[in-house]
Amino acid sequence: MPCMPPHSPNPNAHAETGHLAIAGLLAQIPLFSGLTEEDLLRMARGSRRESYDRGNILFHKGDPCHGFHLIQKGQVKLAFVSADGNQKVVDILREGNTFGEAVMFMKKPYVLMAQALTDCQLIHVSKDAIFQEIERDKDFCLNLIAGLSHRLHHLIKELELHSLCSGKERIIGYLLGEIEQAGDANPHGAVVVQLQTHKGTIASRLSLTQEHFSRVLHELVHDGMIQVEGRRILIPDVDRLRNSVVSP
Secondary structure (H helix, E strand, C coil): CCCCCCCCCCCCHHHHHHHHHHHHHHHHCHHHHHHHHHHHHHHHCCCCEEEECCCCCCCCCCCCCCCCEEEEEEEEEEEEEEECCCCCEEECCCCCCCEEHHHHHCCCCCCEEEEEEECCCEEEHHHHHHHHHHHHHHHHHHHHHHHHHHHHHHHHHHHHHHHHHHHHHHHHHHHHHHHHHHHCCCCCCCCCCCCCCCCCHHHHHHCCCHHHHHHHHHHHHHHHEEECCCEEEECCCCHHHHHCCCCC
């Protein structure tokens, strides 16, 4: 009996399995709500996985933009960098967040830099895949407009916070926001917040110096509002902390 050749895996089948996995991740993005499985699979074929170690630069200001990113795992910092190397953190993004959409539509290079704050796994969706879907489906275009409008509204609220609120109010707002990110939208009693990155990075995100940030934390500790152990912050009474500031 002649020997049968060893079975060799089908590379196309392996690639399609990878596309199906990416399509499942894309389905979780509000930007892609309403797309069918076939639509998502088509988008996935225009996407790729990317991995970055902590501290790696994803892109610099001036680099060309070929699409946008979805964070599958990890945290990414977006920041402006001055000529002398100083940074102003614009945003700290985490799992499920996307970034780069607006620049992609402007057809201009990136205006800031992105850096991995932790080991990261990302999905990069190519702008060609996006533009093809826009031409094919007007409802998809409306979803994109709604998503970008939501992002603009968020930035306006951030501007209001940084313009009208004190440093103490910004920090308390940040801590309450971290609680909501953890999944508890209306907590009561004692809660623990685990800061996900260095205090200096958070201070820059809130348009504060690190010294100002530390001083406010000390004031909150003195007032019994919080207890600080490294990056672990215990809030004994969330309602008391929430009621200690008045929104503008």
